[in-house]
Amino acid sequence: MALLAVLVRALIVAAATATVASSGGLPVPGYDGLAIGFYQKTCPQAEDLVRAEMREIVAEDKTLAPALLRFMLHDCFVRGCDASIMLISRNKTGERDSVPSYSLRGYEQIERIKAKLEEACPMTVSCADTIVMAARDAVYLSNGPWYQVETGRRDGKVSCDVDANNDLPPPNSNIVDLKIYFSVKNLNWKDLVVLSGSHTIGRAQCASFAEDRLYNYSGQGRQDPSLDKTYAPELRKACVPGDPKDKTFVEMDPGSPYDFDLSYYRDVYNNRGLFVSDQALLNDKWTKDYVERMASADSMDEYFRDYEVAMTNMGRIEVLTGENGEIRKVCGAYVD
Helix, strand or coil: CHHHHHHHHHHHHHHHCCCCCCCCCEECCCCCCCEECCCCCCCCCHHHHHHHHHHHHHHHCCCHHHHHHHHHHHHHCCCCCCCHHHCECCCCCCHHHCCCCCCCCCHHHHHHHHHHHHHHCCCCCCHHHHHHHHHHHHHHCCCCCCCCCEECCCECCCCCHHHHHHHCCCCCCCHHHHHHHHHCCCCCHHHHHHHHHHHHCCEEEHHHCHHHHHHCHHHCCCCCCCCCCCHHHHHHHHCCCCCCCCCCEEECCCCCCCCCCCHHHHHHHCCCCCCHHHHHHHHCHHHHHHHHHHHCCCCCHHHHHHHHHHHHHHCCCCCCCCCCCECCCCCCCECC
16 A cells, blocks of 8 residues: 555656756756756866765764755655755654654754855755755765766645655565556666665664564564675664664675675675665576676776766656746745
8 A cells, every 4th residue: 555655656746846947057858847057057176065065964974964865755755856855844753753764864964064155155056956965975975986967846834744655665575566666757677786885875763674584584583595694693783682773884885885885785695784675686697687787797887877866866856947946045944
């Protein structure tokens, strides 16, 4: 039922999105209102301002680069890339209050970046575009690819925890469910396996994986049999059994946790993926073939090209453009 709700809402939002020309830059065919360089006339320094602020943010705390990359996924998968994740519910029924978002970080940093944009170009750059630009820079500042981002999104006015609970794929998803979650967002198997590579940077709390991978696989009271036998004891040292709220952090890619590289795919190929959803990539011919190819690749060129495409595709999910939505001065407005 949850996946059906995702599909229905995606169709409704897509039908409601208007066709509007961009205010500048190179229009995106099939996604009227989005453009590369959308703000080149109205706020030509927008991307430079975001990048400069992101440099300071990452220099202050390197863990915020992967946090802000994750922030984009949480925004785009729920009601589309519309900054609805930033809205605040007094009744605690917003996306921020959902189960998948309980450990999400980056709210203050997005507000910090938006404040810089407001100083330079008042009421011009959307919070939705701010999130997308910050995510791109988070990747780049982690030694990942630099790519052009499409902008022109506007901010949504609705934020519901039930949407996040339904739309965000849980870390214990199998490959069939993962492909469904992505397909209803108009993303394919390749987007899935490429975007999963984002786990090459960052940390995860034990609560998000330990029960399924270490202590109670499929409710059987045992370790996931697919998990590498030498890696599991290392994880057990960090994660307390029987604590569903264990906030201990574990690096998702232990070898290079803040370097955007191919070691994630090597880990998955060797059964050292942290999440069930990582391991699941080996249970489909197409995603497995991609994992194997990246695990043995001598160069990151192919992956970097694929990552640009996948991030661009995610950035197009259910966007609001033209007269739809709004431009907010403060991203964290109250929704109720």
